Amino acid sequence: MLKKERQSYILHQVNLHNKVLSADLSAQMQVSDDTIRRDLQELSLNGMLIKVHGGALSLSFYNGPAASKDIYSYDKKRIIAEKAVSMIQNGMFVLTSGGTTILEMARALPPNLHATFISCSLNAVMEYSNHPHCDVIMIGDKISKSSRFSAGPEAIARIRQLKCDLCFLGINSIDAVHGISDNDWDVVQVKKAMIESAQKVVCLSISEKINTHQPIQVCCIDKIHTLITELSPDDQLLRPYRDAGIEVV
Amino acid sequence: MLKKERQSYILHQVNLHNKVLSADLSAQMQVSDDTIRRDLQELSLNGMLIKVHGGALSLSFYNGPAASKDIYSYDKKRIIAEKAVSMIQNGMFVLTSGGTTILEMARALPPNLHATFISCSLNAVMEYSNHPHCDVIMIGDKISKSSRFSAGPEAIARIRQLKCDLCFLGINSIDAVHGISDNDWDVVQVKKAMIESAQKVVCLSISEKINTHQPIQVCCIDKIHTLITELSPDDQLLRPYRDAGIEVV
């Protein structure tokens, strides 16, 4: 097993479980404690994790999920949110995923809007339920803890019964070849169902995520009607998507 | 369990409850008193909390004026929560309502418990989802905004499909004649369904609510198996309930 390989496995484990024990790792990969210790040291030096006596902790353990980075992209998300809310009309049924961009949208809803929001995300539903007039429907199922999201066959079955006007997806990766992709199996299943249950699919993404891809495909690009980023609609980066017939806002 | 992990758990608990007892912590995490004491000492040195004889207080206790009022009934709810969690065994399926007493119970769950919690309450589900091992299932439906609760026929239908080991209800009123009653139609419908879907129904209530009633009946008293209050089980106030054959804890 290569050093790089080992370290990426360690990172994977640490981000998955929020912690790792040196002893576990050395047993799992059949290398000496010293090797693991040196790996953790190196990763810690590069700011990939936090080393502690006996093992290591993920960064999110201290700063909360990537605190500083989020504050940085807050403005961008705000711009996206403003563009998104302008698409929502009174009386509409709106299906949404979770994620920080969607939360920003939920906060940007005009107080006099009368619409119905449907979501699997605990955080999003919480936010929607602060709204004075909008109705909110929570889709239930087993909660996927990392993302605070109902995921499972029950949830998917419920979504399938719907046909909403709009579907807003906060996305992790989009790419003209691979379409939308993500790294969480459960989330992908739910998003797939949401896409099928809406007249119009709108993707929200900060420009950093444009032209990247992740292991699991959500859908190919022709299922998407609209793409919202913080950039100007005629930005060069968005050219491939305009050419593919997507409305870029 | 890593030292930092433990300390972060302590901090979490302190900020949640505004206070912690060393004895509770050492029991919950199965380490010696000394370890906890040293942790508290260290955290106190770093200004993360305020150490006092027997435990620690959150900083907001001194800084923020908010705390002291809550502390009074907090203690009662904490006692109730402790009694309630002791009824939960590994592997059980537990149906719960929402409300502050239930939230307190969710926070008091021992970290090593493995159980499945099912609820309609957004707040409760949020709290359960912080637990490292327990599974959490959200029942979905239209959100009743005032109480942040899924309520409606869909939710009731889902609950009807279950047969759980335990049902914990946080209740607003109980009375030997009228049984349990409440003042929110939607909440009552859901609670009714929950009662029918559990082997054992446990009511949690602070003593102030004993012998009071509200407009809408949830169920009559013989549906209840156990009543938990902050009082001693042989308190005079609870006599009528003991006589009615309810296990009073």
Place this chain on the structure above:
DNA sequence: AATTATTTTGCGGTTTTATGCAGGAAATTG
């Protein structure tokens, strides 16, 4: 291809850290 340089790894011995335990001091409670 052979050899040299560089990196990576494992091992023995030492130091540090984390934790529990025992006994006495201090604090809290009734």
Place this chain on the structure above:
DNA sequence: CAATTTCCTGCATAAAACCGCAAAATAATT
């Protein structure tokens, strides 16, 4: 003020971290 609980100090122990070195694996060079 007596009894119980909690706190502190020092000590013991086991685990983890560290250090230096040599073997092994990899990469680079001739």
